[in-house]
Amino acid sequence: MKKKFFLAASIAFLVFNSTVSAKNITLDELQSSQANFKPAVNITAKEVNSGHWAYKSLENITRKYGLLVGDASEKFDGSKPLTRNEAAVILVNLIGKVEQEKINIDQTEKMQIDILKNELSEEITALTGRVAILEDSVGKLQGSVSNIESNNSKTFKAGYGEDFKLNGSFQFKYNGVIQKGADSSAFPPNFSIPLADLRFSGKMAPHMNYLAQINSQRTWGGASSSTTTGGLLGDVYVSTDILPHHTIFVGQTRIPVGVEGTMSPTALNTIDRSQIARNFSDYRDVGIKIAGSYPIVDYFLGAYNGAGQNYKDSTNNMGIGGWASIKPLYKHPEFGKLELGGGAYRQQNASTTVATRYESQTYGTAIGYKYKKFGIKNEYAYRHGYGAIASDGTIPVAKGMFTETTYDLTKKVQLVAKYDVFNPSNKQKTNTEYTLGTNYFFAGNNIKLQVNGIAVSNMVGKDSKRLMILTQYAF
Known part of the structure; x- marks a missing residue:
């Protein structure tokens, strides 16, 4: 230093x-x-x-x-x-x-x-x-500036471009079932590695950068054991910042829908994403995305092949959408940080066979506020077209929302509470998850320990309770 x-x-x-x-x-x-x-x-x-x-x-x-x-x-x-x-x-x-x-x-x-x-x-x-x-x-x-672009990044110069960096992250998780319920088959007691990735990035030319992410995942626990899921490649793109205030990505990136669904898993306040993020927006696709950033607004616009992560286009119908967040208090940080966001995404429904796919639309809104040690955020999402069409021709609808609050007890200890509801069908019944947790930051998000207790009220069948523990290391 x-x-x-x-x-x-x-x-x-x-x-x-x-x-x-x-x-x-x-x-x-x-x-x-x-x-x-x-x-x-x-x-x-x-x-x-x-x-x-x-x-x-x-x-x-x-x-x-x-x-x-x-x-x-x-x-x-x-x-x-x-x-x-x-x-x-x-x-x-x-x-x-x-x-x-x-x-x-x-x-x-x-x-x-x-x-x-x-x-x-x-x-x-x-x-x-x-x-x-x-x-x-x-x-x-x-x-690069290590504290701005990435913590503890290593840079090299070689034939594959300038400022070559190797970054990565690793998570190890334990899921324990306290009370079995209707959803226990989706959350069996086991150990898992939900995240183990390496990211290769660098500069190809002035204003021209690249990134390639390799993901892997492994779960141990009886019938739930699995190898790599979702494909080996994560974010893979070439980007340019030649336009002031903008970055253009060409390749495979996260679709611009929602807030929590587009976040890195290393930045989440809870171990699991919300139900709407897990079902609507936590995935990538191949296409082009534009990110704009100004003091008062951030926005993302994207057009994708609509087939999903690591898949070729089989529908000939693109997915297209965007998200924008305004920051009304950007000139008055002494009053805290307030963000108001919203967006939409339309695509071919990918939950059915190619012959029976149809257009689906996803809409969402979000609000977040952070003041000193206290933070709160809320996100709502609605999808018209979720799963197969009913026998009477009705297009299924799903919707949900969550509210999450955090309090920084110390610089290293954070308390978190989350209320999360999701309705996966046209019936007015919901799955509700209640989460209480603690985050301990040994070195920010680079080295972190998370403990979550989750009580689930299932719309059909018995309720459940589980305990989750996750450790994280990123470099």
Whole structure:
């Protein structure tokens, strides 16, 4: 960390050719020094005014986390534009501060910093390439920031592209049945590895990245024993961030329906996903997806072959849909974080034979709020077309919702409660799951222990109770 912190100060020294102490450079110092700065290479001095997206992104992130060090009263001066050189140096200081203090930033801000890095790559390259002794550190800065892109990532350069990374995650789970019920056959007592994946990623060219994920799963426990399920390949795509605020994915990705269903299993607050996520949106398909991120809104649009994960198209009817989330409090983080989302997805129903498939539509809404130690979220989903058509020609309908609350007892201990209902048929009966649990974070989501107790009220048959324990390691 000391090396990375020294990097920011060293770059500033090289830029301004003046003596500085080992601290971040303030905006006033940048502006006062710019007049005397004579770059050794031809760098554009194009201004970035206060209305420019890059100016606003730097301002919002540095103000939120207090990363622009100096007097407490110092802030961005909206009446003065930045040059691109100044913006580049501020970005270098920002990244160094994030790494030094191990600050966890949210996904939106990560994307903003990624976009800024690409936008100012020419300036950063020129500023950091002037001293050979900094070459290794600069390569890491230009390639990735470990606390922003992925924790403890390892980067290499080889014939398969630049900034090659190998990441992975592993989960080991025990499911114990306290009281057998109608659903016990789906949750038998056993040990399992619900997640064991490796992810290979890197950069093929400027603004062109790739990722390939290999999944495997194994369950031990009598008749429930299984080998790999759902196919060996998970996310497999090529992506580009050439458009500001956007990333385009081409390949196999998660379909953009719902919130919990599209989350990585390593980020879940409970061991199992909700019933609507398990039944509606926890799967991948082959196609193209566009992700957009702005301070006030995030959105996803996708078009897929409609056949599902690791399958070729057999219907000639695409699946298409999208999801959007707005953030009304993005300018007032002191009031917490509020997100309101909704979306829809239509496709050929894949639960029947090819000859009897028909179009189905899935609709969903979600709301989430986080304030200090307390968090709550709710998600609702409805699908018109769930399973085979009834003998009288009725198209089956399924729907459900869940509400989940969390409380951070300490920095390492989190309490969670979940109310989850699902109606898999036209009959007005539901399966209801009540979950109480505890999460212990040894090292954030990288090393985590989860304990869940679940009581299930089944719409048909006997109720059940089970205890689940999961350990997780990610690198």
